[in-house]
Amino acid sequence: MAIQIPRPKTTVLPELKAGAFTCPHCNVMAQMHWLHTEANGEGRFKQRIRLSTCQTCQNTSVWLVRSEFINEETVLIGEIVYPNPVKHFPHDNLPDDVKKTSWKQRV
DSSP states (O other): OOOOOOOOOOOOOOOOOOOOEOTTTTOOOOEEEEEEEEEESSSOOEEEEEEEETTTTEEEEEEEEEEETTTEEEEEEEEEESSSSSSGOOOOOOOOOHHHHHHHHHO
């Protein structure tokens, strides 16, 4: 029996502070609720963390955030560290059997 993998018609990659994107947990285009916090490390080190919670499946993704100075402006750059980033969705032009194999390897 073949495993049916739900795939949105359009994948919207996660973006820091975005109101909606394709959830890396449930693979559904969904609204996100955001929470930000800081974790204290040794010395003056602080790690900024943002959490995005899918309003469809209620699962949370963890983001590490850093500041970069670009064109005389401070810009926040975020990277999903949990779960595996959505950028690994199989490409739309791949045959279905290859998409399924690619998806299984991601998880």
